[in-house]
Amino acid sequence: MPNLTPYAVSKLQKIEVLLLACSAGGFNVLFNMLKVFPGGLPIAIVVIVHRNARYETNIEESIMTKSHITVKVAEEKEPIRRATAYFAPAGYHLLIEPDHTFSLDISEPVNFCRPSIDVTLQSAADVYGPAIAAALLSGANQDGAQGMCAVQRAGGLCIVQDPREAAVKTMPEAAIGLGAADLILTNEELITFSRQLDTYI
Numbered sequence: 370m371p372n373l374t375p376y377a378v379s380k381l382q383k384i385e386v387l388l389l390a391c392s393a394g395g396f397n398v399l400f401n402m403l404k405v406f407p408g409g410l411p412i413a414i415v416v417i418v419h420r421n422a423r424y425e426t427n428i429e430e431s432i433m434t435k436s437h438i439t440v441k442v443a444e445e446k447e448p449i450r451r452a453t454a455y456f457a458p459a460g461y462h463l464l465i466e467p468d469h470t471f472s473l474d475i476s477e478p479v480n481f482c483r484p485s486i487d488v489t490l491q492s493a494a495d496v497y498g499p500a501i502a503a504a505l506l507s508g509a510n511q512d513g514a515q516g517m518c519a520v521q522r523a524g525g526l527c528i529v530q531d532p533r534e535a536a537v538k539t540m541p542e543a544a545i546g547l548g549a550a551d552l553i554l555t556n557e558e559l560i561t562f563s564r565q566l567d568t569y570i
Contacts, residue, residue: 371552371554371559371562373552374552377526377551380502380525380551381569381570382569383500384500384501384570385500385501386412386413386414386449386500386501387414387501387502387504387566388416388493388501388502388503388520389403389415389503389504389506390490390504390506390508391505391507391508391540392419392486392507392537393507394507394537395418395506395530395537395540396418396428398507398530398556398559399418399506400432400435401556402560403416403432403436403438404432404435404436404437405560405564406437406438407566408437408438408452410452410566411451411452411570412566412570413449413450413451413452413453413454413455414453415457415489416455417457417490418457418484419482419486419508419512429442432454439452439454441454441456442456442458443455443456443458443463444471444473445471445472446471446472447471449469457489458473461474461475461483461484462475462479462483463492464489467496469496479512480510482510482512486508486512486516487512487513488516490516490520491516491519494520494525495519495523497525498523499523500525501523501525501526503520503525503526503528505517505527505528506535506541506559507540507541508540508541509539510539510540511543512540513543513544514540514547517547518544521549521551527549528552529550529552529553529554530553530554530556530559531554
Protein backbone atom coordinates (compact mmCIF):
# COMPACT_ATOMS: atom_id res chain seq x y z
CA MET A 370 0.00 0.00 0.00
CA PRO A 371 1.42 3.45 -0.83
CA ASN A 372 2.65 5.40 2.15
CA LEU A 373 0.23 8.31 1.76
CA THR A 374 0.70 11.30 3.99
CA PRO A 375 -2.23 12.59 6.10
CA TYR A 376 -2.23 15.62 3.78
CA ALA A 377 -2.65 13.42 0.72
CA VAL A 378 -5.41 11.35 2.32
CA SER A 379 -7.31 14.49 3.32
CA LYS A 380 -7.06 15.77 -0.26
CA LEU A 381 -8.23 12.49 -1.78
CA GLN A 382 -11.33 12.48 0.41
CA LYS A 383 -12.55 15.59 -1.46
CA ILE A 384 -11.68 14.88 -5.09
CA GLU A 385 -14.20 14.73 -7.92
CA VAL A 386 -11.77 14.14 -10.79
CA LEU A 387 -8.37 12.49 -11.28
CA LEU A 388 -6.20 13.46 -14.25
CA LEU A 389 -3.61 11.03 -15.59
CA ALA A 390 -0.98 12.28 -18.01
CA CYS A 391 1.97 10.76 -19.82
CA SER A 392 4.07 10.82 -22.94
CA ALA A 393 7.00 8.67 -24.08
CA GLY A 394 7.44 5.57 -21.96
CA GLY A 395 4.38 6.13 -19.80
CA PHE A 396 1.74 4.03 -21.50
CA ASN A 397 2.41 0.70 -19.75
CA VAL A 398 2.04 2.21 -16.29
CA LEU A 399 -1.03 4.15 -17.41
CA PHE A 400 -2.57 0.97 -18.86
CA ASN A 401 -1.93 -0.95 -15.66
CA MET A 402 -3.47 1.83 -13.55
CA LEU A 403 -6.61 1.97 -15.68
CA LYS A 404 -7.01 -1.82 -15.52
CA VAL A 405 -7.32 -1.84 -11.72
CA PHE A 406 -9.53 1.14 -10.92
CA PRO A 407 -12.55 -0.28 -9.05
CA GLY A 408 -15.90 -0.44 -10.81
CA GLY A 409 -18.37 2.19 -9.67
CA LEU A 410 -15.57 4.62 -8.91
CA PRO A 411 -17.24 7.79 -7.54
CA ILE A 412 -15.03 10.15 -9.55
CA ALA A 413 -14.20 10.80 -13.20
CA ILE A 414 -10.81 10.08 -14.78
CA VAL A 415 -9.39 12.33 -17.51
CA VAL A 416 -6.41 11.01 -19.49
CA ILE A 417 -3.99 13.02 -21.61
CA VAL A 418 -1.52 11.06 -23.73
CA HIS A 419 0.75 12.67 -26.32
CA ARG A 420 -0.06 11.09 -29.70
CA ASN A 421 0.08 12.17 -33.30
CA ALA A 422 -3.28 12.72 -35.00
CA ARG A 423 -1.79 11.55 -38.33
CA TYR A 424 -1.50 7.99 -37.05
CA GLU A 425 -4.45 5.89 -35.98
CA THR A 426 -4.19 4.44 -32.48
CA ASN A 427 -6.44 2.07 -30.58
CA ILE A 428 -5.48 3.01 -27.05
CA GLU A 429 -9.02 3.27 -25.74
CA GLU A 430 -10.12 0.01 -27.34
CA SER A 431 -7.15 -1.88 -25.92
CA ILE A 432 -7.93 -0.67 -22.40
CA MET A 433 -11.71 -0.88 -22.61
CA THR A 434 -11.84 -4.66 -22.52
CA LYS A 435 -9.57 -4.82 -19.46
CA SER A 436 -11.01 -2.00 -17.34
CA HIS A 437 -13.73 -2.12 -14.66
CA ILE A 438 -14.79 1.42 -15.56
CA THR A 439 -16.02 2.90 -18.85
CA VAL A 440 -13.20 4.03 -21.17
CA LYS A 441 -13.87 6.37 -24.09
CA VAL A 442 -12.67 9.34 -26.12
CA ALA A 443 -13.93 12.68 -24.79
CA GLU A 444 -16.42 14.43 -27.05
CA GLU A 445 -17.37 18.07 -27.54
CA LYS A 446 -19.93 19.27 -24.94
CA GLU A 447 -20.01 15.84 -23.30
CA PRO A 448 -20.95 15.90 -19.58
CA ILE A 449 -18.25 14.50 -17.30
CA ARG A 450 -19.56 11.46 -15.42
CA ARG A 451 -18.28 9.28 -12.62
CA ALA A 452 -16.71 5.85 -13.15
CA THR A 453 -15.58 6.87 -16.63
CA ALA A 454 -12.09 7.44 -18.05
CA TYR A 455 -12.08 10.07 -20.82
CA PHE A 456 -9.13 10.27 -23.22
CA ALA A 457 -8.15 13.52 -24.89
CA PRO A 458 -8.56 12.91 -28.65
CA ALA A 459 -5.47 13.12 -30.82
CA GLY A 460 -4.99 16.53 -32.41
CA TYR A 461 -7.11 18.48 -29.89
CA HIS A 462 -6.48 20.27 -26.64
CA LEU A 463 -9.02 19.01 -24.10
CA LEU A 464 -10.63 21.74 -21.97
CA ILE A 465 -13.04 21.44 -19.06
CA GLU A 466 -15.84 23.99 -18.96
CA PRO A 467 -17.41 25.48 -15.79
CA ASP A 468 -20.55 23.36 -16.34
CA HIS A 469 -18.38 20.22 -16.13
CA THR A 470 -18.49 19.41 -19.83
CA PHE A 471 -15.61 19.00 -22.28
CA SER A 472 -14.64 21.27 -25.13
CA LEU A 473 -12.14 20.45 -27.86
CA ASP A 474 -9.71 23.10 -29.06
CA ILE A 475 -7.47 23.21 -32.13
CA SER A 476 -5.39 26.24 -31.17
CA GLU A 477 -1.60 26.07 -31.55
CA PRO A 478 0.34 23.23 -29.89
CA VAL A 479 1.80 23.94 -26.45
CA ASN A 480 5.27 22.51 -25.80
CA PHE A 481 4.94 21.12 -29.34
CA CYS A 482 1.97 19.04 -28.17
CA ARG A 483 -1.74 18.90 -28.94
CA PRO A 484 -3.24 17.59 -26.78
CA SER A 485 -1.18 19.45 -24.21
CA ILE A 486 -1.06 18.19 -20.64
CA ASP A 487 -0.53 21.73 -19.33
CA VAL A 488 -3.65 23.01 -21.09
CA THR A 489 -5.93 20.32 -19.66
CA LEU A 490 -4.49 20.49 -16.15
CA GLN A 491 -4.80 24.26 -15.99
CA SER A 492 -8.36 24.10 -17.29
CA ALA A 493 -9.33 21.41 -14.78
CA ALA A 494 -7.71 23.28 -11.90
CA ASP A 495 -9.72 26.40 -12.76
CA VAL A 496 -12.99 24.44 -12.67
CA TYR A 497 -12.47 21.90 -9.89
CA GLY A 498 -10.13 23.78 -7.56
CA PRO A 499 -9.20 21.64 -4.55
CA ALA A 500 -11.47 18.80 -5.74
CA ILE A 501 -8.82 17.60 -8.20
CA ALA A 502 -5.87 15.21 -8.18
CA ALA A 503 -3.37 14.74 -10.99
CA ALA A 504 -0.73 12.11 -11.69
CA LEU A 505 2.14 12.85 -14.09
CA LEU A 506 4.03 9.90 -15.53
CA SER A 507 6.95 9.28 -17.89
CA GLY A 508 7.62 11.66 -20.76
CA ALA A 509 10.37 13.21 -22.85
CA ASN A 510 9.52 16.90 -22.50
CA GLN A 511 8.39 19.31 -19.78
CA ASP A 512 4.70 19.43 -20.71
CA GLY A 513 2.68 18.96 -17.54
CA ALA A 514 5.01 20.67 -15.08
CA GLN A 515 3.24 24.04 -15.26
CA GLY A 516 -0.11 22.28 -15.19
CA MET A 517 0.86 20.49 -12.00
CA CYS A 518 1.76 23.86 -10.50
CA ALA A 519 -1.74 25.07 -11.42
CA VAL A 520 -3.29 22.05 -9.69
CA GLN A 521 -1.17 22.72 -6.62
CA ARG A 522 -2.12 26.42 -6.52
CA ALA A 523 -5.78 25.43 -6.73
CA GLY A 524 -5.39 23.25 -3.66
CA GLY A 525 -5.42 19.91 -5.49
CA LEU A 526 -3.16 16.89 -5.01
CA CYS A 527 -0.11 16.37 -7.26
CA ILE A 528 1.24 12.85 -7.75
CA VAL A 529 4.40 12.18 -9.78
CA GLN A 530 5.91 8.91 -10.95
CA ASP A 531 9.28 8.27 -9.33
CA PRO A 532 11.78 9.38 -12.02
CA ARG A 533 14.06 6.49 -11.09
CA GLU A 534 11.38 4.10 -12.40
CA ALA A 535 10.11 6.20 -15.30
CA ALA A 536 11.12 4.98 -18.75
CA VAL A 537 11.81 8.64 -19.63
CA LYS A 538 12.35 10.81 -16.56
CA THR A 539 12.23 14.31 -18.09
CA MET A 540 8.54 14.94 -17.43
CA PRO A 541 8.34 13.83 -13.78
CA GLU A 542 11.66 15.51 -12.99
CA ALA A 543 10.36 18.81 -14.41
CA ALA A 544 7.36 18.76 -12.05
CA ILE A 545 9.52 17.80 -9.08
CA GLY A 546 11.97 20.58 -9.96
CA LEU A 547 9.14 23.12 -9.70
CA GLY A 548 8.05 21.75 -6.33
CA ALA A 549 4.78 20.41 -7.81
CA ALA A 550 4.90 16.90 -6.34
CA ASP A 551 2.97 16.16 -3.14
CA LEU A 552 3.59 12.45 -3.63
CA ILE A 553 6.33 10.64 -5.56
CA LEU A 554 5.24 7.05 -6.15
CA THR A 555 6.99 4.02 -7.60
CA ASN A 556 5.31 2.05 -10.37
CA GLU A 557 4.08 -0.55 -7.90
CA GLU A 558 2.71 2.16 -5.61
CA LEU A 559 0.88 3.82 -8.52
CA ILE A 560 -0.86 0.52 -9.33
CA THR A 561 -1.77 -0.11 -5.69
CA PHE A 562 -3.01 3.46 -5.33
CA SER A 563 -5.28 2.96 -8.34
CA ARG A 564 -6.61 -0.39 -7.12
CA GLN A 565 -7.46 1.06 -3.69
CA LEU A 566 -8.54 4.54 -4.79
CA ASP A 567 -12.15 4.10 -3.70
CA THR A 568 -11.01 3.46 -0.13
CA TYR A 569 -9.50 6.95 0.07
CA ILE A 570 -12.41 8.89 -1.43
